Amino acid sequence: MPLPSRVSDLASFDLLLSVAELGSIGRAAKAHGMSQPSASERLRTLEARVGVALLERTSRGARLTTAGQLVAGWAAPVLARAVDLDAGITSLRADRHGQLRVAASLTVAEYLLPAWLIALRAVSPDTATVLTAGNSVHVAEQVLAERADLGFIESTGMPQGLASRVVAKDELVLVVAPGHPWARRRRVTAAKAAGTPLVSRESGSGTRQAWEHALRGAGITEFAGPLLEMSSTTAIKAAAIGGIGPAVLSIHAVEADLKTRTLVRVEVSDVDLHRALRAVWPSGRTPRGPASDLLTIATRSVTHRADRR
Amino acid sequence: MPLPSRVSDLASFDLLLSVAELGSIGRAAKAHGMSQPSASERLRTLEARVGVALLERTSRGARLTTAGQLVAGWAAPVLARAVDLDAGITSLRADRHGQLRVAASLTVAEYLLPAWLIALRAVSPDTATVLTAGNSVHVAEQVLAERADLGFIESTGMPQGLASRVVAKDELVLVVAPGHPWARRRRVTAAKAAGTPLVSRESGSGTRQAWEHALRGAGITEFAGPLLEMSSTTAIKAAAIGGIGPAVLSIHAVEADLKTRTLVRVEVSDVDLHRALRAVWPSGRTPRGPASDLLTIATRSVTHRADRR
């Protein structure tokens, strides 16, 4: 399902937000480093694509119409997530010799780090961050070898020589498409879940290991083989949504889909699927400088969330 | 602050997700209605912009690298919000004579309706929805005049002749930039809040009225004039983030900013800033067809959220 082309031009929506903020097309143009006529035409074609008037142009500026306010309101989250994406990408490029080297598991890197990096930039704007992603063992190695200043891992199997602090919670969830038989009762037994082939990552994935580990904790010893093995979380989600079969993913990965009901969560009786996410660093070598800032930010995020429950 | 151009090309990221899902560049190209060479080049330039390899190209397909999985993971929420945006835009265009006419307050239309519309499309794909946004009085008029099948309003001042059901909660929050003096203590008295000039919407805005109403409930009678009046939520947020002064906004509008700490919430002692959001329809004329579906979806969202607390 390709994205509707109507919304693919982020720069135009960004321009619209700038007009809302600055009160005139010309000022918005300047803020974006383009000429006023260019901005004017961009907004005009944006309006044409949207199909309704978004701006009220007066001789002393431009204001959003009601429809314009709505569109701006919907566009803002898109741009906010795009900023997250950009922050993540920046941390991936290693060409700047970053002062702060972070190693993180995929779950942390995907769902939590971008927001932390943006907060970090607010605290120390000049810190270039280099991110390496891998499984927990890999991250631990990087930190122990001092090739990373700070690591973030799932808590299972903490190696020696590392100090740590819990910074967030993760939870595995079993999800199915709304049409799936399990979607109605919303609960299955551990044995049933283990005996059913799932859409999953390749074997060796941390999520898959954690899933089997949790079920073993409930006394399960036999597991059905995977129904389908796919290379990415997105692909697994797409397969599950398409009704191929149940899947097990991090709660962070399916939050939005649960909200919009494109996926339905199914509880697994008597199995604890929670796990803590931890920051780690070489014991005795307390993080300093930007690493300390990032640790503070990450820790604050867990207390912040606790506030809101 | 304009969006970094690195992430402005949504179509390329969408293509990347399709590759992750379908396992080959050619199939992704076909899914997007373009030729294989075009897709190949798009992905190549995307990799150049990102600065790291995202795909592992083999002779029988393409897989994401670790970095590619990360980028895909960050891009997915951007695209998901873009789909929301598109759903909203679709509902704004009135050229199709929609079978379902919805009138909603700005808060509901901005933050809740897109997800509902997407869920509605899953239930009845052929329903074209037309959305009108306005303040609560305006919405009530539309519904009473039967120019809208269903309305969504803040609950203050329910007019006669309308039946209703609570579908969501809203809450006003006082926010300041992290550097503001109030950010440290995180709490002010009602009198102090009322006596301080705020960045706000034009007078007559529902948010502003609700704020003053809530403070009057706490015995406050005198209000400072606004520090700055702006035309949109985005503009107000930008001003607050920029440190111009405190602002009062819906919790939904600042959720992301609170999470990333670009804004800090300040409690107001002894003032109840909650309000219910209600669906309304002409009493006696129980919603049927798509209107009933939408009502069910909206109602489900409130119980769903309750589940998760």
Place this chain on the structure above:
DNA sequence: ATGAACGCATAGGCTGTGCCTATGCCTCTG
């Protein structure tokens, strides 16, 4: 072993979008 099928890369050529500068018109203000 060998050809067919599949998949990605490269080459060449074209179209159209988007941007810039210059200019005109309108309105509010002093």
Place this chain on the structure above:
DNA sequence: CAGAGGCATAGGCACAGCCTATGCGTTCAT
């Protein structure tokens, strides 16, 4: 009444992106 600020229009240029055609490498079946 003149000037400033702001948006729209016009004309012209550059480049980005797409398509078709083709080539090369790998895999699989006969």
